[in-house]
Amino acid sequence: MMQILGLYNYWVFAILLMTGIYIVISRTNLIKKLIGMSIFQSAVFLLYITLDKVEGGTAPILQAGAPEQLYSNPLPQVLILTAIVVGIATLSLGLAIVVRISEAYGTIEEDQIREMDS
Amino acid sequence: MVTFFGLFVLTLLVITAIGILRAENLFAAVMLTGLFSLLMASIFFILDAADVALTEAAVGAGVATVLMLSALALTSDREQQQRRRHWIPIVVVSVTTLLIIYATFDNPRLGDPGAPVHQHVAPWYLSETPRLIDIPNVVTAILASFRGYDTLGELFVIFTAGIGVLFMLSTDTERSPLTLLPNPDTEGLRHHQVPRIIGRLLVPFIVLFGLYVQFHGEYGPGGGFQAGALISAGFILFALIEGEAAALKVLSFRVLAGMITTGAFLYVAVGLAGIARGGNFLDYSVLLDDPIAGQHLGIILIELGVGLTVTGVLLSVFHAFAARRQHS
Numbered sequence: 087m088m089q090i091l092g093l094y095n096y097w098v099f100a101i102l103l104m105t106g107i108y109i110v111i112s113r114t115n116l117i118k119k120l121i122g123m124s125i126f127q128s129a130v131f132l133l134y135i136t137l138d139k140v141e142g143g144t145a146p147i148l149q150a151g152a153p154e155q156l157y158s159n160p161l162p163q164v165l166i167l168t169a170i171v172v173g174i175a176t177l178s179l180g181l182a183i184v185v186r187i188s189e190a191y192g193t194i195e196e197d198q199i200r201e202m203d204s
Numbered sequence: 205m206v207t208f209f210g211l212f213v214l215t216l217l218v219i220t221a222i223g224i225l226r227a228e229n230l231f232a233a234v235m236l237t238g239l240f241s242l243l244m245a246s247i248f249f250i251l252d253a254a255d256v257a258l259t260e261a262a263v264g265a266g267v268a269t270v271l272m273l274s275a276l277a278l279t280s281d282r283e284q285q286q287r288r289r290h291w292i293p294i295v296v297v298s299v300t301t302l303l304i305i306y307a308t309f310d311n312p313r314l315g316d317p318g319a320p321v322h323q324h325v326a327p328w329y330l331s332e333t334p335r336l337i338d339i340p341n342v343v344t345a346i347l348a349s350f351r352g353y354d355t356l357g358e359l360f361v362i363f364t365a366g367i368g369v370l371f372m373l374s375t376d377t378e379r380s381p382l383t384l385l386p387n388p389d390t391e392g393l394r395h396h397q398v399p400r401i402i403g404r405l406l407v408p409f410i411v412l413f414g415l416y417v418q419f420h421g422e423y424g425p426g427g428g429f430q431a432g433a434l435i436s437a438g439f440i441l442f443a444l445i446e447g448e449a450a451a452l453k454v455l456s457f458r459v460l461a462g463m464i465t466t467g468a469f470l471y472v473a474v475g476l477a478g479i480a481r482g483g484n485f486l487d488y489s490v491l492l493d494d495p496i497a498g499q500h501l502g503i504i505l506i507e508l509g510v511g512l513t514v515t516g517v518l519l520s521v522f523h524a525f526a527a528r529r530q531h532s
Contacts, residue, residue, distance in 0.1 A: 108293055136251060145252045164347045175517060177272075
């Protein structure tokens with residue numbers, strides 16, 4: 087039972103990853119596509135943070151006087167911590183581009199923009 | 205108990221993602237995205253990643269939601285009806301999901317101490333941090349010192365993205381968000397008493413907590429990235445209830461632009477100071493005569509640089525969207 091439950095995080099990762107990319111592929115609305123991209127990104131974050139967990143461990147903040155304490159892996163946390171903030175910066179750049187597209191074309195639906203361009 | 209709570213929250217996460225997929229009203233989709241981030245932050249906390257949970261809660265549930273709502277206000281909040289079903293994407297996505305799930309049966313189970321990821325550099329970081337850097341928070345030690353190069357790179361990505369947004373949203377000098385002050389009378393929630401009074405009570409505590417997270421990041425969960433996100437969230441809340449003009453009086457565009465550049469400059473300057481003192485780039489041990497004290501000084505300075513740049517970028521991006529709305 088626990089052997090299978092120990093994989094549940096990875097399954098959720100797989101489903102979220104593919105939900106995100108499905109939104110990017112199938113929706114024509116540019117803001118919806120950006121939301122899909124951030125779901126995709128969050129799924130990757132979930133994968134990394136799942137890897138860091140150690141059974142019986144705690145957050146990697148060293149405790150004085152507890153030399154036997156187990157700690158979870160700090161390295162994936164560092165990578166994801168910075169990635170989240172980079173993610174919001176790039177998301178806002180994407181949103182700025184969408185705003186400019188909307189002002190230029192009057193729509194943010196990809197198929198309508200493509201018709202106007204052709 | 206914690207395991208089952210984790211399973212419950214993960215299931216909610218999947219349901220929320222499907223809700224976002226199905227929502228045709230973009231406003232609803234954005235609100236669900238905020239919920240999604242909050243659930244994700246809870247998962248991170250359950251998985252022992254306190255620093256990451258703090259960041260995700262402030263960035264994902266706070267700042268990202270507000271930025272997406274600002275973008276919706278400038279575009280449209282309805283998605284057009286999808287004309288046809290996309291059979292090929294559905295098939296491709298389902299097959300890939302099943303393949304990934306099939307592959308996970310070879311993965312180490314959650315929390316397995318023998319997993320390969322725990323064998324390589326992580327034990328070294330955990331055992332050597334007290335000797336080389338002597339701060340309790342190993343995440344901060346790796347972020348600021350051991351892997352300072354990576355963080356410098358990340359900071360410049362944020363810097364570049366922030367500059368990019370400011371360029372995208374200011375076409376000519378008259379419309380530049382850097383020179384515009386929005387109309388103070390017609391905006392904000394100043395006519396709604398309940399959110400206004402409650403919000404005003406919260407703002408100082410959010411900013412104070414952000415400062416605590418900034419300067420206590422070596423000892424508890426925290427650091428420049430988290431603090432930057434929290435302080436921006438506090439000021440954005442202030443701007444939402446009192447209007448952007450009131451927020452710009454506290455921190456004007458000029459100050460924000462100064463914060464963006466000062467932060468990035470401070471980080472690079474600390475790195476170059478290491479070279480000037482005869483060490484390597486971003487080697488803090490040589491900054492002072494005592495290597496440990498040098499490490500502490502270096503970490504505090506670069507975390508300050510990160511905090512300044514992140515706050516500056518997030519706030520100026522928010523104001524750039526808001527100014528565009530005022531004058532479009």
